Amino acid sequence: MKYEIKRTGIKYWAEEERPREKLLLLGVQKLTDAELLAILLGSGTRAHSALDLARQLLESSNRNLNTLGERSPKALMQIKGIGRAKAVTIVAALELGRRRQLQMPEQKVKIKESKDAYRLLAPLLYGLPQEAFYILALNRQNQVLAKIPLSSGGLNATVVDPRLLFRKALDHGATAVIMAHNHPSGACRPSETDVSLTRKLKEAGELLDITILDHLIIAGDKFYSFADAGLL
Secondary structure, three states: OOOOOOOOOHHHOOHHHOHHHHHHHHOHHHOOHHHHHHHHHOOOOOOOOHHHHHHHHHHHOOOOHHHHHOOOHHHHOOOOOOOHHHHHHHHHHHHHHHHHHHHOOOOOOEOOOHHHHHHHHHHHHOOOOOOEEEEEEEOOOOEEEEEEEEEEOOOOOOOOOHHHHHHHHHHOOOOEEEEEEEOOOOOOOOOHHHHHHHHHHHHHHHHHOOEEEEEEEEEOOEEEEOOOOOOO
């Protein structure tokens, strides 16, 4: 009696089902997160295909790419089949995606409410292990001129130099600014220091004819808006 050997590796799949070929045939938007990760992994193991490993990676991060992006190469290597090269590739690719968000031109984006600012700034601040401070430089139509990193600090605080903030804003021709920083602790409410700093920067901006429109505190997938709370 002959037994058929079942081949499950991606190379044995129909061409239109293989992630690389599917990307070329249908475009990158048609691929799932797992299929894109499988392309980064390149190969699987004797027991699992690259797509199987990609699905395990996603499951280990609650199917959340932001959570996956927070993991170190060492943590990824705890998954059987993920060696150093694969782990480094994944970490590098997700960091490139984060940096792309920082460099994307936003001249045509208009801020109408706090959620608009949050959508732009959250990818830059989500998951950072330390506090970091960014500003959006805006023109008179509240269109974004630039996303500007100002500082990063420890787990509980970051130092913001008002002179640097307004110099960066003026360098971009901004007439208004939206500030944002993250709380790695996950607490969304502002501290007394946050309130004091916001008041101080608002008063300084008035002297330079630069309006502080809002200050966002980003904690995971939540945020606090000083403007929405009536504190500006």
